[in-house]
Amino acid sequence: MALMDKHKVKRQRLDRICEGIRPPILNGPMHPRPLVALLDGRDCTVEMPVLKDVATVAFCDAQSTQEIHEKVLNEAVGALMYHTITLSRDDLDKFKGLRIIVRIGSGFDNVDIKAAAELGWLLDHYFASPTPPVDLLHPSSGPITPLQWTYYTPPVDLLHPSSGPITPLQWTYYTPPVDLLHPSSGPITPLPSTHPSTLIYMRTNHCLLCALSPSGIAVCNVPATSVEETADTSMCLILNLYRRVTWMHQAMREGTRASSVEQIREVASGAARIRGETLGIIGLGRVGQAVALRAKAFGFSVIFYDPYLPDGVERSLGLQRMATLQDLLIHSDCVSLHCSLNEHNHHLINDFTIKQMRQGAFLVNTARGGLVDEKALAQALKEGRIRGAALDVHETEPFSFSQGPLKDAPNLICTPHTSWYSEQASLEAREEAAREVRRAITGRIPDSLKNCVNKEYLMATPQWPGVDHGAVHSEQNGAAAYRFPTGLVGVTAGGLTGAGAAVEGIVAGNLAMAHGIAPMSRPPHTPSPGQPSKAETDRDMPTDQ
Structure with a gap:
């Protein structure tokens, strides 16, 4: 019993030592107790x-990055945010350790997702060694060059072996690397530039731990929690425009009497029957589909335009698809926007597209304020080309009627970007955002994330020219080889050149490459001393599926 207790004490001490020297893991489980901050909220x-x-x-309760506490900028690995703060490339550069941003809501146009991903793609874990690396399993074979490194089985997390193999993109060191030939010299410093260097190599149980890792910031959203609320609000605004409820209420508050038919006709001027009207939906995503189903129940004939949607969706929903935006605008009595905002559709509704709409059509926007040119809309409302408009989102928020081009526009309903809100939706969105951060902390980025919107930028790698097959080390047994582009590795004066470049590799068998480099033919095999022959190796290896 005493012996067991002694082992437990030793194990706990080892764990504490490992935790103390373990550096931040770029794409694996994060350091214990990382800091997560709600940037623009008042409680957590x-x-x-x-x-x-x-x-x-x-939580920070900030309105801009200038108001975010210095501790959050320096230490936070996760950030939760609403739509209040805008994070450009310059803003993202202020964060020292940020790995994930979760937008509490479906939109993410207030975050530069490409810049967030491009804050990485570093070869962060290549370390210089004063001596050439060797094959630790076969030391008699002599030193090997970085170009000849191979691995024989999928690498694993040495500190958490039960978690199973990890993909090549996720290889990382969990403790500062040391010179394995001279362990007493202590940890090795990254890439000294004052003398020629080669790279250290570490293989344990036929596992080579390399370090190609995306060190950018993953950006996620919570796309599904407010679908019903936004769709319901859109229908409320559409009905309001058709039935003139807001204006009749305002007239009653001002003391207008409507007892005779003439007075009612004057107060309710512009009210129209819904059945038989055509509702044009731009963007048939989650909210667009929900609005379409509601509109059909009210008697609308629903058409839509969405160039990104696959064929056949219109058949399953019983809708009519328009081939172009112009076709939709020409045939719609009311246009409702339900698309995201990007560089291609900014001011989608402008002076030119408004002129393509039917005379006296309605316009509803509960998507993004930048989709509508408010100056052109105000002019169209004053001229009567658009009979009425309802906006929940605006180009400048928070919106105010006292300033901007819409301040004198008639027949206009504005709400303060609240179409997404209900007590239930707010709670669900915050919980789901927190769960996404939890997946990042306990899992791997971006593979463990559910709604990563910039994964394509995180996973992308530069293309490099091929490497001469004859240069591959004789130990290559057909499992995989990682090769470095010319000028990236080797003994060079001034240290490692091209340290920001990515590694090109090939993979065979069932081990998938995370960064999409095409497989190449296997080079000839010549076993090294103490290594099984090719026939024995091929017999033990799994066959290609």
Whole structure:
């Protein structure tokens, strides 16, 4: 019993030592108790129950990055945010350790997702060694060059072996590397530039731990929690435009009497029957489909335009698809916007497209304010080309009638970007955002994330010219080889050149490459001393599926 207790004490001490020297892991489980911050919220009572056992949670209540606390900028690995703050490339550069941003909501146009991903793609874990690396399993074979490194089985997390193999994109060191030939010299410093260097190599149980890791920031959203609320609000605004409820209420508050038919006709001027009208939906995503189903129940004939949607969706929903935006505008009595905002559709509704709409059509926008040119809309409302408009989102928020081009526009309903809100939706969105951060902390980025919107940028790697097959080391047994582009590795004066470049590789068998480099033919095999022959190796290896 005493012996067991002694082993337990030793193990606990080893764990503490490992935790103390373990550096931040770029795409694996994060350091214990990382800091997660709600940037533009006033409390974190909803997020705390989800994250309290894996992270320290704080809130900033900031309106811009200038108001974010210095501790958050320096230490936060996760950030939760609404639409208040805009994070450009310059803003993202202020964060020192940020790995994931989760937008509490479906939109993410206030975050530069490409810049977030491009804050990485570094060869962060290549370290210089004062001596050439050797094959630790076969030391008699002599030193090997970086170009000849191979691995024989999928690498694993040495500190958490039960988690199974990890993909090549996720290889990382979990402790500072050391010179394995001279362990007493201590950890090795990254890439010294004052003397020629080669790279250290570490193989344990036929596993080579390399370090090609995306060190950018993953950006996620919560796309599904407010679908019903936004669709319901859109229908409320559409009905309001057709039935003139807001204007009749305003007239009653002002003391207008409507007892005679003439007075009613004057107060309700512009009210129209819904059945038989054509509703044109731009963007048939989650909200667009929900609006279409509701509109059909009210008697609308629904058409839509969405160039990104696959063929056949219109048949399953019983809708009519328009081939072009112009076709939709020409045939719609009311146009409702439900698309995301990007560089291609900014001011989608402008002076030119408004002139393509039917005379006296309605316009509803509960998507993104930048989709509508408010100056052109105000002019169209004043001229009567558009009979009425309802906007929940605006080019400049928070919106105010006292300034901007819409301040004198008639027949206009404006709400303060609240179409997404309900008590239930707000709670669900915050909980789901916290769960996404939890997946990042306990899993791997971006593979463990559910709604990563910039994964394509995180996973992309530069293309490099091929490497001469004859240069591959004789130990290559057909499992895989990682090769470095010319000028990237080797003994060079001034250290490693091209350190920001990515590694090109090939893979065979069932081990998938995470960065999409095409497989190449296997080079000839010549076993090294103490290694099984090619026939024995091929017999033990799994066959290609």
